[in-house]
Amino acid sequence: MMDLALIGFGNIATTLLLLLNDTLDAPLDSLTVMVLPEFAEDTEARLERDFAGLAAARQVVTSVPALLEARPDLLIECAGHAVVKAHLPEVLRSGVDTILVSIGALADDGLHADLRAAAREGDARLILPAGAVGGIDLLSALGAAGGLEVTYRGTKPPKAWSGTPAEEALDLDHLGERAIFFTGNAREAATAYPKNANVAATLALAGAGFEATRVELVADPAAPGNMHEYEVSSPLARYSMRIENLPSAGNAKTSVSTVYSVLREIRNRIGPSAI
Numbered sequence: 001m002m003d004l005a006l007i008g009f010g011n012i013a014t015t016l017l018l019l020l021n022d023t024l025d026a027p028l029d030s031l032t033v034m035v036l037p038e039f040a041e042d043t044e045a046r047l048e049r050d051f052a053g054l055a056a057a058r059q060v061v062t063s064v065p066a067l068l069e070a071r072p073d074l075l076i077e078c079a080g081h082a083v084v085k086a087h088l089p090e091v092l093r094s095g096v097d098t099i100l101v102s103i104g105a106l107a108d109d110g111l112h113a114d115l116r117a118a119a120r121e122g123d124a125r126l127i128l129p130a131g132a133v134g135g136i137d138l139l140s141a142l143g144a145a146g147g148l149e150v151t152y153r154g155t156k157p158p159k160a161w162s163g164t165p166a167e168e169a170l171d172l173d174h175l176g177e178r179a180i181f182f183t184g185n186a187r188e189a190a191t192a193y194p195k196n197a198n199v200a201a202t203l204a205l206a207g208a209g210f211e212a213t214r215v216e217l218v219a220d221p222a223a224p225g226n227m228h229e230y231e232v233s234s235p236l237a238r239y240s241m242r243i244e245n246l247p248s249a250g251n252a253k254t255s256v257s258t259v260y261s262v263l264r265e266i267r268n269r270i271g272p273s274a275i
């Protein structure tokens, strides 16, 4: 059916595998998971305990060459910006179609160009999923006509901003009311908030570009979840979007719908039709 590989075995990866377990009609041919060496043993045990039925063959690797030996049909990166830079050029050059979840890494124009060149060289596809946001189909379609104006606001409860530069501006543990702590463009946001502003990069790449996409980041103790709001104005259409996402149990920064977006990409490659 499919030889699937993942880099990362954190919140998105493990939730995705549970969803695949529940939804696939037939087992994968093989599942290869790349983790840091210190997690290899635990990950192997978890694969055998929880995912034995998901794939006919399962293995844990700790390097890209070992991962490529499995000759995956599709690789999913869900490990972070540093992994995109360190490993994805080699993966794409080897001809492996890749779903890149840590899309904010593409705020680095040089890296983006390297990945596109590697994909061309390897005859592979670099697939950028919608992730935690919606409406990317329309935004990307309108982008071809030019003249786009896009403004985005990302709002999350204070604890989702812990460990980020927001801590320098706000006392997150005692925040009494909504506070805007970042105003800038999508490149600045995606670079400074690599675990929280991937959506800003997705909107920029689909639409008006990194400089022209205006971004506001907000901590709000009353936020109903991780919220993504944006407005689009183009010569062809205007629309606005407001999404209230449920945060993941395993990582408050990441919305659960991100995982379902990756699941959709996989299902669209397995089934007889795609939507």
Ligand SMILES: NC(=O)C1=CN([C@@H]2O[C@H](COP(=O)(O)OP(=O)(O)OC[C@H]3O[C@@H](n4cnc5c(N)ncnc54)[C@H](OP(=O)(O)O)[C@@H]3O)[C@@H](O)[C@H]2O)C=CC1
Binding pocket: 007, 008, 009, 010, 011, 012, 013, 034, 035, 036, 078, 079, 080, 081, 083, 101, 102, 103, 129, 130, 131, 132, 133, 194, 195, 196, 198, 199, 202, 250, 251, 253, 254, 255, 258
């Ligand atoms: N496109 C979108 O809309 C969204 C994108 N994201 C992106 O997805 C990424 C994953 O999110 P999530 O699963 O919630 O994060 P987690 O932190 O739960 O998982 C990431 C995992 O990758 C591991 N990792 C780090 N470096 C390596 C490496 N070199 N090789 C293998 N594994 C590695 C981490 O290990 P350790 O913990 O030891 O570092 C961690 O277990 C985020 O970093 C974020 O950039 C998130 C939400 C939305």
Ligand SMILES: O=C([O-])CC(=O)C(=O)O
Binding pocket: 132, 194, 195, 196, 197, 198, 199, 200, 226, 227, 245, 253, 254, 255, 256, 258
């Ligand atoms: O999951 C989300 O809600 C969005 C997110 O973390 C990001 O944009 O990086």
